[in-house]
Amino acid sequence: MTLLEEVARLEQEARERISKADSLASLKEARIYYLGRKGPLTAILKSVKDLPVDQRRQVGAEANKCRVQLEAEFTEAEKKFSDTAPRQLIDPTLPGTAKRLGARHLITQVLDEMCAIFHGMGFEIAGGPDIETDYYNFTALNFPPDHPARDMQDTFFVEGDRLLRTHTTPVQVRVLEKQKPPIKIITPGKCFRNEAISSRAHVAFHQVDGFLIDEGVTMADLKGVLVAFCKAFFGEGLKLKFRPSFFPFTEPSAEVDIQCFLCSGAGCQVCKQSGWLEILGCGMIHPNVLANTGHDPEKYTGLAWGIGVERPAMLKYRINDIRLFFNNDLRFLRQFI
Amino acid sequence: MKLSYQWLKELSGVDWPPEEMGDRLTLAGTACEYVTPTAEYMRDAIVGHVLELGPIEGADKIKKAIVDTGADKLEIVCGAPNVAAGQKVAFAGVGAKLVDDFVIRKVRIRGVESSGMICSERELGMSDDHSGIIVLDDDAPVGAKLVDYLDYDDYILTFELTPNRGDSMSAIGVARDLVALTSKKLRRPQFELIETSTPASGSVKVTIENLEDCPRYAARIIRNVRVGRSPWWLRKRLLACGMRPISNIVDITNFVMLECGHPLHAFDLDRFGSDEVVVRSARDGEKFTTLDGQEHTLDPQVLLITNGKEGVAAGGVMGGLDSEVEDDTTSILLEAAYFNPSMIRKSRRKLGIVTESSSRFEKGTDPNGIEYAINRAAFLMQELCGGEVEKGIVDCYPSRIEKKVIDFRPERCNKVLGSNYTTERMKQILSDLELTVEGDGPLKVTVPTFRPDLEKEIDLIEEVVRIEGFDSIDDAVHTIGPLYTRIRPEDVFADDTRAVLTGCGFDEMLDHGLTHSKLAALFNPDLPQVKILNPVSEELDIMRNSLIPTALVAVGHNIAHRVVDVCLFELGKVFFAGQANDDWREEERLVLAVTGNSPQNWREKARPYDFYDLTGALERLAEHFRWPQFSYKPEKAPFLDEKLSCRLMLDRRGVGWIGRVDDEKARRLGIKQPVMIAELSVDGLIDTRAKALGFEPLAVYPAAPRDIAIVVDDRVPAGDIIESVKKAAGELAETVEIFDLYTGSQIEKGKKSIALSIIYRSQTGSLSNDQVDEMQKKVAADLEKNFNAEIRDK
C-alpha cells in the first residue's frame, strides 16, 4: 500500500469511528488515536521528509489536508454531545429507586405459560390430590396389575395403601367420573417418581396433562392441538415428529419430538446431534379408560397428552441441572424476575 | 435388546442402509436407539501367518514371532498365552486403528523391534475377551482383509422397546415389522430335524402342578452331544447381537431365543437328578442356588422347575447351578415352556434378577411358538454338536391357548384416526403383520398368539397407523369442544397472590414436598406425618405437614451460600393422613419468611427485616382480596420464639401462625440470624374476593384532618389505641393512621409517644370546625379513660 492509499484508508476509517461514536468519551478517544502525537497520521507527516523528493509534496499535502479535515469533523461531532444537551436539575444517571420486585419461580412461569396457551384453545383447569390411590393412578388408567408397564413409572408408596401420583392423568379419571362429554380439561400439577436425585432426575416434577373427549374426536385433532401448542410455546416453523409408543391409557400412543429449536435441527450438544428433542407423550384415550368411568367408548373418543414442565423449561432456558428448580437458591430464582 | 443388521436384512429381504432401517423402525414404534458398526476397529486388520515363534532373552512372558502378512515378513512381540507357530491369526500392522482409537506404532521391546500386533477379540472391538489371541482356521488366506475373511461387516441395532411389544423381542419379530413396512415376505429359516427311533417320553416325564403360572412345558432329549466352541457363523451372529459366545449348547439356546423370541433352557440330563420334570410353586423358605452362584430363599411367588425332589431352575428367570451344561455334558434335556407374565414379574422381583429370558417372558412369549423354538434348537444341536435327537416332544399343554378373533371396522379406524385409508390398505397391513384377515364389512381378524398385546379393535387400529405412519394423518382440528372456558377461583387466587407478594419484593420458592421426618418433628412435634414406605433416601421419608421447615431449609441454603438477605414465599400443599378415605387431607398453604436486611440504595438505608415486613405483605393481600383485617393474637407455637409468637387471626378465626422462628431450632438448620415467618392455610380464603366486591361512592364533602399525640404506657397495643379512636369518632372517622412512634430519653421511662392522624368526613354534609373539635375531644377523653393516656399539644 502506498502512503497515499494509507492516508485515504485512515481518513475513511476515522470517519466511520466518528459516525458510530455514541459518547463524547469515545469521540475523544478516537481523536487522540488518529490525530494525537503518537497517531498514524502524525507518523506519516513525520516520515514525509524521508521520502523521495517527487513524492514529498504530494504526500505531505494530502496528509495535512486529511488532518485538517478530520480535526474539523471531530470538533463538529463533539458538539453533538456537549453543546446541545441542556443542563439537568439533578443527576439523571443515579439509579432509580422503585421498590425491588420479587420473582415468580421459573416453574410457575413456565407452567402458567403452558396453561395460558391451552386455556386459549378452550381447555379448563382441573386438579386432584397429590396422594392418590392405586385405582386412580394405575388401575382405572388401564395398567394391568403386575404388568411391566408399571415399571415405566417408579412409584413412591405411602401408608394407607396409597401412593404419590406418578403423573397428573389420575385427574382425568376423577373428572370423567363427574362430567359428561364434551370435556376439555388440562391438569397441571406436581408428580413424583422414585428416582435417585441427579442433574437429570428428581423425586418431583411438574406436568401439564390434558384431554378432550367428545363425539368424533380424532387423532388428527390430537395432532392439531399439539402442533398449535408447540408453535405457541417453542416458536413457529419447527417440525414435529410423532413416533408410535406405548402408554396403557392411550391407544394409539405416540411420543412427540420437536425439531431442536436451539440448532433448528442441524444438531447440537443439547439435542445430542440428533436435531430432535423429545418433549411429550400423547395418544387417543383407551376405550377401557372411558368404559371404566362409565362412558360409551363407541360413542365418544378422546385425545390426551402429557407434557413435563421442567424439561421444556431446561431446554428453553438452557438449564443443565434439574436440582436448581428445588434448591431455591436466590442467585437462581432472581434471574427470572 | 441388540440385533444384527445383516440378520434382519436376511430375514426380511429389506435392504435399507442401517441408519435408515433404525429410523424407519423407530417411526413404526419399534424404537431403535443406536446403530453401531461391528467392524469399526477391524478394518485395518488382516490374516497373518505365524511362521516362527521364539523366546526373547530375559523375558519369559513375551515371545518373538515372525508373521507373514502376504506382503512382508515382520518381527512381532506377542504376549498371548495361546500363540503358536503355524497359526493363522488376526494381524494389525503399524498405523492400524484398534479399539479405543489406539493406533499401532513401531516399538522396541527388550531389544526386539515389534512392527504390529497379533490381536484378541477385545482389540478388534468384537467383545471384551482378551484372554488370548484369535486363532483362525488353517485355510485362511494370508494377507486377506480380516473383515472380508470373517464376513464381519455388520451393524448392531440397539432397541429400547416399550413393555407391550413382547412380539418384537427377536430378529423374526423385528423383521416382521420390516416386512409390513415394505410389503415383502418374511423369510423364515427352513430346517429338517431327524429324530432317532428312541421316544423321548421314555427318558423324561413332565408334570405341571401349577398350570396357572405354567400353562405349557415342553421338553426334548438330545443325546451324545459334544460340547465345544460354536462355529464362526454362530459366534459372529451372537457378537453382532451384543452377546458373548460361551459354548455351542448355550450359544444355540441364545441364538434361537434371539431368532424367534422364545427363551430356552438346556439342562445336563445326567446332572438333572431324576427322569422327571415337576413344575410347582416354590415353598416358603425353600433354598435354591441360581447358576450365577447366588443362593436364594424362595416363597410361592417363584415358580420352580424341579426334578421331583429339588429345584433345578427358577422357571423363566434363571437355571440352577447343579444342572448346568458343562464341557463334559453329553445328554441334554432341552426345555421350552410358556410362563405367566405376571408370575415372572413377581418372581424376578423376588429374586432380584433380570435376565434375557425373564424380560421376554414378562412381556409375553408365544405359547404356540414352542414347537418352532424347541425343534430349531434341537436341529442346531444335531447339526453343530453331533447330537442325536430322541423322538417326539414331551409336551405338557393340557389346555391350549387359542388365537383371538377381533372384529375390525375399517370405517371406525378412519373415524378414530381422522384418516382416509382404504379398506384394502388396512387389510394388507394387518396381513403383512401375519394376522389373518377374513370377511367383508367388519373384518374378522385372527390374532396369532405371538401378539398377546392385541386385544381389541383399537389395538388393531394402532397397528395400522403404526405401519402407515403418523405422517399419514393431518393435523387439522375439527372438534372445538366447549367455547366458554372457566378459570378456577384457586388459580385466580394463586396468580393474584404471586402478583401481590412479588410486588412486595418477595421471591417465590418451590419445594418438591418431600422432607425428613425428624426435621418435621423438630418444628411440629405433635403433627401427624404421612410416611413414604419406599423413600429414595432417609432425608426424604415423609410428605411435609408444614411449609415452615422446607422454607427454613431454603433460607438456610441461601445463607450458607452467603445470600443472607432473604424474602421468600411459597404456595404449596401440606399433607395429613387419616383413618378413613375422606380423612386424608391435603391443604393449600402460604408461607412467608424474611431474614437479614432490606435492600438499600443511595436514598434509603438498609434496615433489618422484621415482623412488620410480614404483616405488611399480609395486609397488602388482605387489601387486594378485600379480606377483613388480620389480627395477631399472642400464643406460643412450638416452632416460634415465645417472645414473638402469634396466632394469625382473620375474622376471629385462626388461620395460621406468625412470629420469630425459635433460635435454637433455626440453628439446627445452620441459621444464626433472626428469621420471621408466617404460615397460613388459604383453602378457606380462596372464594372471598367475589363476595367482597363492591364500590364506595366518591366523597362529595370536604375532609377535615386532625392530629392527636399521646403518651401512654409502653405495653398498650397500638391496635387497641386505633380501635378506641375509631370507636369514639364513629362513622365520621374515615381513616385513622399512626404517623409517629417514639420511645426514648425525651419521655418518661416505660412510656411511649404515639401520634395519630385522623381524617374526619361526613357523607351528608360539610363538617364545621366545632363539630370536628367536639369529636377530637371525645376521642381524647376516651384515650385518657381507656389507657390513662396523657394528651400532648392540646
Ligand SMILES: [Zn+2]
Ligand atoms: Zn440441537
